[in-house]
Amino acid sequence: MEIFVVPTASATGSVAAGILAAVIRSKPDAVLGLATGGSPLPIYAALAGHTVDMSRVSGFALDEYVGLPAGHPESYAEVVRREVTERLQLDPAKVAVPDGSAADPERAAADYDAAIRAAGGIDVQILGIGHNGHLAFNEPGSALDSRTRVEVLTERTRAANARYFSTAEEVPLRCITQGLGTIMEARHLLLVVNGVDKAGILAAALNGPVTADCPASVLQRHPHVTVVADEAAASQLAPGSGRVAVRVAGARAGV
Ligand code: F6R
Numbered sequence: 001m002e003i004f005v006v007p008t009a010s011a012t013g014s015v016a017a018g019i020l021a022a023v024i025r026s027k028p029d030a031v032l033g034l035a036t037g038g039s040p041l042p043i044y045a046a047l048a049g050h051t052v053d054m055s056r057v058s059g060f061a062l063d064e065y066v067g068l069p070a071g072h073p074e075s076y077a078e079v080v081r082r083e084v085t086e087r088l089q090l091d092p093a094k095v096a097v098p099d100g101s102a103a104d105p106e107r108a109a110a111d112y113d114a115a116i117r118a119a120g121g122i123d124v125q126i127l128g129i130g131h132n133g134h135l136a137f138n139e140p141g142s143a144l145d146s147r148t149r150v151e152v153l154t155e156r157t158r159a160a161n162a163r164y165f166s167t168a169e170e171v172p173l174r175c176i177t178q179g180l181g182t183i184m185e186a187r188h189l190l191l192v193v194n195g196v197d198k199a200g201i202l203a204a205a206l207n208g209p210v211t212a213d214c215p216a217s218v219l220q221r222h223p224h225v226t227v228v229a230d231e232a233a234a235s236q237l238a239p240g241s242g243r244v245a246v247r248v249a250g251a252r253a254g255v
Pocket of ligand 1: 034035037040062131134136137
């Protein structure tokens with residue numbers, strides 16, 4: 001595992017975007033796994049500033065709410081369209097999001113899992129981490145080998161995401177999420193974490209036991225993980241948590 005520690009959230013975006021740009025230059029038809037939420041937004045903003053040909057890049061979103069009407073501005077389909085597809089000028093036909101308004105969401109989830117495999121798998125999966133250790137919307141208790149499926153959101157996750165809705169009640173109760181086993185099949189996992197409020201859970205995930213109680217701890221079992229964290233989020237990591245390769249100006253060694 002390599003861990004980059006940078007001063008600010010904006011710098012996490014620059015470092016992660018640099019990693020992604022290098023991947024796309026070496027593999028122009030790279031398949032990206034696309035996280036939503038606040039953490040990856042600086043990545044997409046920074047990647048838009050790179051001169052890299054995105055025309056053959058494809059993407060799979062990590063998750064989607066179940067039950068929002070099509071076109072709802074906070075559905076991840078819309079967030080991905082606004083923040084990723086349009087900003088990076090990706091071909092919309094090459095960007096998939098689970099179908100949260102499907103009549104049979106479980107079936108839609110299984111189809112999505114199959115579509116990732118049919119595409120040859122994900123080259124780089126961008127990830128954030130929830131305050132309760134969730135990875136995608138795999139809440140605590142999720143099996144470490146789980147597949148893409150319908151999951152019930154915890155109250156903690158709904159409260160955290162209420163900032164995107166007019167009222168907390170509007171946050172959907174369920175979602176379709178890539179499973180932990182699905183995520184673990186991506187060839188490279190790129191976790192971006194910002195803020196002191198994530199420091200404790202990041203340390204638990206990277207330094208604590210691998211357990212379904214902290215789904216993100218499964219990252220410890222993946223052979224190729226890059227963590228990009230700001231100073232605040234990295235502040236509780238144990239010394240020696242990871243090999244830190246300083247490849248980008250502004251990154252600090254020594255965790
Ligand atoms: C988003 C996702 C979630 C978020 C996590 C952190 O697609 O799957 O796991 O990455 O909830 O959210 P933020 O970045 O908003 O703190």
